[in-house]
Amino acid sequence: MTETKKTTEKTLRRFTLSWQLALGMASGFFVIFIIFAFVLSQILKQYYGRLPETLYQWLGITILLGGLFVFGFAFMLTRYILRPVKSIKTTIEAFEDDPMTNVRADRANVNDEFYDLVNILNRMIDRLQSLIGAQQQFVSDVSHELRTPVTIVKGHMDLLNRWGKDEPEVLEDSIKSSLAEMQRMETLINEMLNLTRAEQIPIENVQEVTEVGGLVHRVFDNFKLIHPDFIFTLDDDLTQDANVKVRQDHMEQILIILADNAVKYSLDRKEIHFALSQTTNRVEIGIQDFGEGLSSEDAARVFDRFYRVDKARSRAKGGNGLGLSIAQRLVKAYGGEITLESALGSGSVFTIRLPLQRENKNDQKLSN
Template identity: 55%
Template structure:
């Protein structure tokens, strides 16, 4: 029963609606452009509407003032018979008309012929004596001052102009002029403008959405490639799949490059881990077998023989020490392979480190002569951890001491150029064959396995030094002649431009 309820609940839960990046980008771009268009269209519409209204106000005012100017020539109270001839269009069509009044007549005729403007004349008793058309629910109210105002009626804006008429001669009140401008032309123009804005707005939204979709498609296409690569690597962590190079130079390209670098680094770590496990299992097989053999020997009959017991315990102890040394060196090798020089901020004084390591090796091997020739100033430095530089020098000097034969002498020289430092370690031992020089830096490789085992070597020292030098952007090379000795040269980039200064340092 509970299972059925849980299944129903699981089915009832709807998956959240998934909006792709293309849709989100298209909607965002479309809304942004639409809102921008609406803002600018609103500003333009308001400006256009205000200009039209101001023009209508100016036209209404001019018409009112012209009528007042024309009718102010009368001296007594205005009468219909006096006003009618001056306000009717037929009067101005008379051929005997005075040409001096033509400008006035043209203005009056054009305004009286408008269907959206009502002109009314009242006498001083506020009795209507002329009307071009009846006003719609707008009543005349007398006032002793000229007025021009905008009122709202039935949702429409109207211009109402009123002005008293005074006789020019005696300045007596003889009537009033009352004009109502319904602004039908403004309404038609603004209605047409709104329709145009709406159409342009729809076109702008559709066009911007299309452009946004195209841009989002191109962006999401690259994102999908990255996603597919991640899925492939998720299915097979050891896959060599990488994000291809995209055209252009933007943040997605940077993301792809950084992701590829991360994948390369992870791949290196995986390979190092596999190689580490393989090397451990291979190299530990021999000491484990030796220890197991001695234990079996003791278990069978050797425990009763003190000489055999002592020999077996010593052999097992030596193999255990060798196992410990081998594991430590392998861990050092793994760490060396994981060094990222770009993350190192430590600055190391090369001259100081060289002199300190030479003194230490000389103290450990007092039967050897460690001769050093350091031609560099004290301010020559490298961007490198001090421990790693010491480790490289110790490996090279210890290797030179181990493989020296009759001539117990090791030379170390160091000099610098404006861009690099050079450190050379030379011994006069058994030398290395040309074939072995090609593999001398491979892990676990020994030139003479028997001698290496006698001297305690595991074949990892030079591999560690080589990988450390390489991690810091340098080079480690070898030049050797069999029977005459070997010369190892370390080259590292310097961060200081120093003039060489020759100093000799010798330790006997």
């Protein structure tokens, strides 16, 4: 009953507003029309002297009909002008009631003055819904993933409360385990924040250009240094600088995630292979390991957040199942793609493809 009353009140308000605007416009037009009729009658008087009574009657009828016509025209014009405003108002009210609504302001039959406003409103709602969705997903993931470490820490605190004061070994083990879980929680939260930021990169605002070849060589050299027990190889088929419109820290983060993943899941054959190549419009980066590989079922889900092929082993290796999700979302945010080829017992190959940033003609002229 309350909703019906609200709807009725809104309809009456809109109808009243239309009539008020129409009356205002009609009054203005009507005054102009009367002035015109008065001036016309004075001109006729000068030429014909006293006007016949019938002419006054016809002037009165003309003024009345003209007033009705002007009012009707003003009312229709007002309705036309207010149509996009009504659509915008309806959209805002729907968003206020439900932030995840699918209602959007209608761009059809919208005049030029309101078209940009409608587009801006729709884009703003899309952006806000994306942020709200990311926030909801973040809260859901945090509550789910932190449940285990919090339970473990609570268990150790209970253990310390009972026997820790009198048992030095229990005290030491519980403190070590609790610190390890706290460290894992800190890492998990940082990774989840990175994942949320990766989903919200406004690529149109990114102006930084990164030269991929030099960055891949640097990451390659760093991994050779910190993993001396591995064999690292690099095939660089680039014939010129491969510039991409990606922040350098994001590009480096993607490469480190994939290289670190390759190291973690290598078995007896400790060998990692990097490859660089480019086509007319894209640069391709491949990182290959020769480890345990993945089944087709696992490969299809490997980019899902918190997905672990072997949860026990992943946790032992320090993984939270977020690294590849972060890498994929970063690559996608910059208009690229990341793919996986893998087979059990044969290792995996991750390939990143990003659009090349070409110099515009003005830059080329300046360089010449």
